[in-house]
Amino acid sequence: MTWNSASEFFAMGGYGLYVWGSYAAAAALMLLEPLLAQHRHRQALRDAAAQTDPTETDQ
Amino acid sequence: MNASTLRLFTFAAPSRFYALTGWLIPVCWVATLAFTAAGLYMGFFVAPTDATQGEAYRIIFIHVPAAWMSMVLYLVMAFWAGVGWAFNARMASMLARAIAPTGAMFTFLALWTGAFWGKPTWGTWWVWDARLTTELILLFLYLGYIALVNAIDDMRRADQAGALLALVGSVNVPIIYFSVKWWNTLHQGATISMTAAPKMASTMLTAMLLLTVAFWAYAFAVVFTRARAIAVERESHAGWVADLLKTTIKP
Numbered sequence: 001m002t003w004n005s006a007s008e009f010f011a012m013g014g015y016g017l018y019v020w021g022s023y024a025a026a027a028a029l030m031l032l033e034p035l036l037a038q039h040r041h042r043q044a045l046r047d048a049a050a051q052t053d054p055t056e057t058d059q
Numbered sequence: 060m061n062a063s064t065l066r067l068f069t070f071a072a073p074s075r076f077y078a079l080t081g082w083l084i085p086v087c088w089v090a091t092l093a094f095t096a097a098g099l100y101m102g103f104f105v106a107p108t109d110a111t112q113g114e115a116y117r118i119i120f121i122h123v124p125a126a127w128m129s130m131v132l133y134l135v136m137a138f139w140a141g142v143g144w145a146f147n148a149r150m151a152s153m154l155a156r157a158i159a160p161t162g163a164m165f166t167f168l169a170l171w172t173g174a175f176w177g178k179p180t181w182g183t184w185w186v187w188d189a190r191l192t193t194e195l196i197l198l199f200l201y202l203g204y205i206a207l208v209n210a211i212d213d214m215r216r217a218d219q220a221g222a223l224l225a226l227v228g229s230v231n232v233p234i235i236y237f238s239v240k241w242w243n244t245l246h247q248g249a250t251i252s253m254t255a256a257p258k259m260a261s262t263m264l265t266a267m268l269l270l271t272v273a274f275w276a277y278a279f280a281v282v283f284t285r286a287r288a289i290a291v292e293r294e295s296h297a298g299w300v301a302d303l304l305k306t307t308i309k310p
Contacts, residue, residue: 002103002104002107002108003104009103012114012115012117013108013113013114013115014113014114015113015114015115015179017175018115018118018175018176018178018179019114019115019117019118019175021175022118022121022122022171022172022175022176023121025168025171025172025175026121026125026168026172029164029167029168030164030277033160033161033164033281034277034280034281034284037281037284037285037288038284040285040288041284041285041287041288041291043288044287044288044289044291044292044295045291045303045304045307047292047295048291048292048295048300048304049304051295051296052295052296052300052301052304
């Protein structure tokens with residue numbers, strides 16, 4: 001194991017800002033993008049349902 | 060059309076694509092989580108400190124996979140845009156549109172992590188070096204494609220114009236890849252070479268490859284999700300969407 005303590009892990013040998021700045025951006029974007037895509041999918045289904053509903057007189 | 064061509068184009072139908080990706084997406088997410096966990100564990104707890112760069116090198120585990128994805132996704136996007144244009148295949152054009160935001164995201168990530176790696180190792184966030192500049196052009200190509208297809212109201216024309224832009228722009232991808240060979244750049248050479256033995260410790264390489272697989276799985280999951288949204292948006296009047304809405308709970 002490279003790290004002796006949690007603080008040593010977060011310090012990243014003095015490069016903490018750069019390492020965590022990179023990983024934080026990746027984590028933020030890769031969490032946000034799927035949420036936006038899923039929101040778009042749900043919205044598309046809602047819009048399609050709204051368009052077809054008035055014609056559904058048989059049910 | 061004979062039987063084998065029919066089979067080949069089965070999933071070209073948006074309805075089939077929608078059904079197939081419905082069960083592929085959860086599988087992709089499980090793979091994303093598993094490979095991300097394994098890659099981060101290898102990258103932060105198994106891979107040793109780099110002799111020359113200290114801990115700063117650990118950015119490589121996401122920087123290189125993001126840069127690879129940015130280039131591969133562009134070529135895949137251009138390919139499907141071209142197929143959609145040439146064969147008038149609806150799902151192919153929709154897939155090209157679905158890939159663009161994810162490709163742009165990975166390009167931005169490659170540039171961002173590159174800047175955060177360049178600052179401690181080169182002493183600067185940015186330099187107009189051949190590799191960095193061509194990667195920035197890639198980001199503009201993605202953004203240009205997205206802007207173009209959204210600016211034209213006629214969907215088919217928008218797809219065709221987008222395909223032309225995507226295909227012409229794909230010339231940039233080999234330029235990015237070979238830029239470190241063709242020009243005297245500040246950016247280091249290729250991390251992985253098909254012809255030479257790896258220059259990095261095997262645990263470092265393993266961590267990077269695990270995260271590459273994770274990014275691939277992520278890209279499939281997000282692109283499929285977006286492609287399904289686009290398919291429903293475009294074909295909201297089609298029978299398969301009506302059938303779909305009958306089987307799902309009304310929102």
